[in-house]
Amino acid sequence: MASPTPRPFSLLAEVTHRCPLHCPYCSNPTELAKPDTELRTDEWKRVLAEAADLGVLHVGFSGGEPLQRPDLAQLIAAARAAGLYSNLITSALGLNQGRAQELKEAGLDSVQISFQSDLAPEADALAGVSAHARKLEAAHLVCQLGFPLSVNVVLHRGNLDRLDQIIRLAESLGAERLELANAQYYGWAFRNRASLLPTRGQVEQATQVALAAKKRLYGKMEILFVVPDYFSDRPKPCMNGWGNRFLTVNPAGTVLPCPTASEIKGMRFENVRDHPLAWIWKESESFNRFRGTDWMPDPCRSCEFREIDWGGCRCQAALLTGDAALTDPVCKLSPHRHIIDRALAAEGASGGALVARQNAFGATY
Amino acid sequence: MTSEAIPPEARPRLSRRARVQTDKVTGKPVLLYPEGVLLLNPTGHEIVKLCSGDATFEEIVTSLAGRYNLPAPKIAAEVSEYLERLRARNLLDLLPQPSDGGEDRRTA
Numbered sequence: 241m242a243s244p245t246p247r248p249f250s251l252l253a254e255v256t257h258r259c260p261l262h263c264p265y266c267s268n269p270t271e272l273a274k275p276d277t278e279l280r281t282d283e284w285k286r287v288l289a290e291a292a293d294l295g296v297l298h299v300g301f302s303g304g305e306p307l308q309r310p311d312l313a314q315l316i317a318a319a320r321a322a323g324l325y326s327n328l329i330t331s332a333l334g335l336n337q338g339r340a341q342e343l344k345e346a347g348l349d350s351v352q353i354s355f356q357s358d359l360a361p362e363a364d365a366l367a368g369v370s371a372h373a374r375k376l377e378a379a380h381l382v383c384q385l386g387f388p389l390s391v392n393v394v395l396h397r398g399n400l401d402r403l404d405q406i407i408r409l410a411e412s413l414g415a416e417r418l419e420l421a422n423a424q425y426y427g428w429a430f431r432n433r434a435s436l437l438p439t440r441g442q443v444e445q446a447t448q449v450a451l452a453a454k455k456r457l458y459g460k461m462e463i464l465f466v467v468p469d470y471f472s473d474r475p476k477p478c479m480n481g482w483g484n485r486f487l488t489v490n491p492a493g494t495v496l497p498c499p500t501a502s503e504i505k506g507m508r509f510e511n512v513r514d515h516p517l518a519w520i521w522k523e524s525e526s527f528n529r530f531r532g533t534d535w536m537p538d539p540c541r542s543c544e545f546r547e548i549d550w551g552g553c554r555c556q557a558a559l560l561t562g563d564a565a566l567t568d569p570v571c572k573l574s575p576h577r578h579i580i581d582r583a584l585a586a587e588g589a590s591g592g593a594l595v596a597r598q599n600a601f602g603a604t605y
Numbered sequence: 606m607t608s609e610a611i612p613p614e615a616r617p618r619l620s621r622r623a624r625v626q627t628d629k630v631t632g633k634p635v636l637l638y639p640e641g642v643l644l645l646n647p648t649g650h651e652i653v654k655l656c657s658g659d660a661t662f663e664e665i666v667t668s669l670a671g672r673y674n675l676p677a678p679k680i681a682a683e684v685s686e687y688l689e690r691l692r693a694r695n696l697l698d699l700l701p702q703p704s705d706g707g708e709d710r711r712t713a
Contacts, residue, residue, distance in 0.1 A: 247630065249642050295630045297642050325624060325637035350622060350639040388622040390639055416622055416695050417639065462695035 243532060245522045246481075247295040251324075252488040252499055255284065255315065257304040260333045262368030262596035263356065265394050265429040265436055268304065269503050273491035281311040283512065285318040287489055290517040292322035296487075299324045300352075304491070307334035313346040320347030327352060329392075332378035333371055340378075344385050351382045352390035352419070357399050358409040366398070368596050379413045390417040395446065395468075396436040397588075403449045411461060418461055420450060422468035426500045426555055434591025437583065443471050470580050474545070475552025475568035482530035482554060487521060495520045497527060497554075504558045530554050530564070537566060539573040610685065611662050616700040617688055618658030623696045625653060638696055652687050658700050662688075 257272040279287070288299065299319050306312055307330055319326045328343065332353045353375055356363035360372040382389050391410040393399070399406065403420070410418040425433045438446075450465035457463060469476045479486045479498045488496040493512040496502055502509060507529070510520045521527055529535065533546050540551040551557075552568020560569045560579045569576035611617065619625070620638075625645070628635045634650045636643040645653060651672075655665045666684055670677040691697040 292629065297628070297635060297637055323626060323629060325639075327639045349624065349637075352639065386621070388620070388639060416620070459692050459695065459697070459699065462693075 246484045246531075248291070248485060248487050248521060249296060250298040250300070250486050251288075251291045251296045252300045252302055252486065253284070253287070253306075253315070254302050254304065254488060254490045254499065255279075255306045255309045255312065256491050258308040259304040259331065259597075260308075260369055261305070261331050261371060262598070263366055263394070263428070264432045264594040264596050265396060265423040266427065266597040267424065267429070267499060268427060268597070269500060270427050270431070271502075272304075277492040278309075279489075279491065279493045279512070281314055283493065284311075284315050287493075287512050287517060288315065288318045288324065289322050290512075291487075292324055294518050294521060297323075297325060298327070300327045300329050302329040305331050305333060307339065313342045316343055316346040316348045325349050327390075330354070331367075331371065332375045332382075333369075335378040335381065337381060340381050340385055340387075344387065348387070350388045350390065352392055352417075353379055353382070354392045354394070355406070355409065356393070358402055358405040362399065366594075376413070379415075383414045388417075389413065389415045390419060391415040392419040392421055394421050394423050395438075396423045397438045397442065398436070400438045400442045400446050403446045404453070407449070407453045407457075407463070411457065415461055418463045420463065420465040422466065424468075425470070426559060427503060428595075428597050430559060432591065432594050433583065434586065434589065435594050436591075437470065437587065438468070439587045440471060440584070443468060469553075469556075469568075469570045470584060472570065473572035475549050475556075475570045477549045478553035478556075478568070481532075481547075481550040483521070483527040484531065484550070487517075489517075495524075495527075497530070500555045504555060504564045507564065535565060539571075540567050543573070611688060611692075611699060613663035614661050616658050616661050617656040617665070618698045618700055619653060619656045619691075620696045620698055623691075625650075636696070638694065641694075648683075649687060652684055653691075656688075656691075656697065658698070 256278055257268055258275060306328060316326050326349050328348055328351045330353060355375060356366040363372040364370050379389060391413060393406050423429045423436050429436060447467060450463060454463045482497045488499045489512060490496060494502060494509045495512060496509055507526060509526045510524045536546060536551055540546050552570055554564045556568050557566045558564035561576045567574040569579050623636055623638045625634055625636050634645040636645055636653060655668060666677055666681045670680045688697055
C-alpha cells in the first residue's frame with residue numbers, strides 16, 4: 241500500500257444475532273452466530289476502547305436485537321467513557337420504561353427503531369410476531385425521554401406503494417430522521433429476492449414521493465432515500481470503500497469490513513479474541529484485500545469513478561459472479577450486468593411465499 | 606435541497622442530535638450525530654459555538670464580522686452556507702423570536 245492506512249470513523253457492534261423478529265429481508269448472514277459464541281461483557285468493553293483509540297468516533301449497537309443482551313447498558317456506558325457517540329439500532333421489542341431509562345442513564349445518545357409498514361397487520365405479518373403496536377409505544381417512550389429518534393423502514397415490493405403513508409407515520413412519531421432503506425439482496429433477502437424486488441414503476445413513483453417529502457420536511461425530518469442499486473447503472477460506494485471508514489464486529493468477535501462480508505466464500509476474517517483491533521484494521525490480509533484501488537480489475541482499474549464508488553460492493557460481486565474481486569455487476573460497464581438485468585426482467589412475477597428468517601436458537605421477549 | 610433562507614431574527618441552535626467534542630486522534634473539534642461525523646475547521650467551530658439558541662442569525666454574523674474584520678454581507682453568505690449544511694442533515698433548530706420563552710417546534 242503506497243498510501244497510509246485510512247482511519248475508521250464508525251463501528252457497527254453486532255452484539256447478538258438473537259432476534260424476536262423474523263423479517264424475510266434481514267441483513268444478518270444466513271449463518272447466524274450462536275449465543276454461546278457471543279463476546280462477553282469485558283470483551284466488548286475492550287473492543288470499544290480499542291476502537292476509540294484507533295480513531296472511531298461513532299458506534300451503532302445493533303444485532304439481531306441488541307436489547308437481548310442484559311449487559312447493553314454496561315456496553316453503552318463503556319462507549320460513552322471512551323468518547324464514542326452511541327446509537328441504538330433496535331426493533332424496540334424489549335424497550336420498556338425501565339430499560340429505556342437505564343440506557344439513558346448509561347449515556348446512550350440516540351435511538352433508531354425499525355418499522356415494517358405503517359399498517360399493523362402487514363407489519364406484524366412480515367415480522368412474524370405482533371410487534372407494530374409495541375414499536376409505536378416504544379417510539380413515544382424514546383421521545384419522552386428526550387432521545388433523538390430515527391426511524392428505519394426496509395422498502396420492497398410489498399410496501400413501496402405505501403411510502404407516503406410510511407413517511408407520515410415517521411413524521412407523526414416525531415422522528416428527526418427517516419431512513420428509507422431499499423432492501424439489499426444478500427443473505428435472507430437474496431433468498432426472497434423474487435418476491436421482494438419491486439417493479440421499475442414502483443421505484444420511479446417512490447423516488448418522486450421521497451423527493452417531495454424531503455422538500456416538505458426540510459429542516460424538520462431528514463429523509464434518506466437512495467434508488468436501489470439494481471435500478472441504477474452505477475454501483476453504490478459500498479461502505480465508502482473496503483476498510484476505509486467502517487468496521488463491523490459480529491457477535492462472535494469476528495471483524496468485518498462490512499456486515500455481510502462473512503458470506504464471501506473463501507475469505508478468512510480475524511477475531512478480536514486473537515488479535516488487537518488495530519492490527520486487524522491495519523495489518524490483516526482481509527482488511528487489505530480490497531482496500532484502495534490496487535486490487536481492482538478492469539473496467540474499474542482505469543475508471544474515472546474508481547475512488548468514488550470503489551468498484552461497488554464486494555459481497556454483491558461474490559454472490560452474483562462467484563468472485564469477490566470482480567466489478568460489482570450492477571455497474572453498466574461490468575461484463576456481468578446481464579445477471580442483474582435478468583433478475584429485473586422478471587419484474588412483478590410472483591416469487592412464491594416469503595421465507596421468514598429462522599431463529600434456530602430463539603430469543604427471549 | 607432548496608429551502609427558505611434563514612431569517613435574520615431566527616436564533617439557530619445546534620440540535621440535541623449533535624455533540625461537539627475534541628477528537629482524540631487530531632486534537633481538533635468534531636461534531637458527532639447519529640449517523641456520522643463532521644470534522645470542524647476553525648471557522649466552522651466558531652460558527653457552531655455561536656449556535657446556542659441565544660444569538661440571532663444577524664447577531665452571529667455581526668460577531669464574526671467584527672472578529673475577522675470582514676464585511677458583514679460576505680460573512681453572512683458564508684455562515685448561511687455553513688448552517689444550511691447542518692440544516693440539510695437536520696442538525697440545526699431555528700428558534701423563533703425570543704419573546705416566546707424559548708420553546709422550539711418539538712415542545713410548541
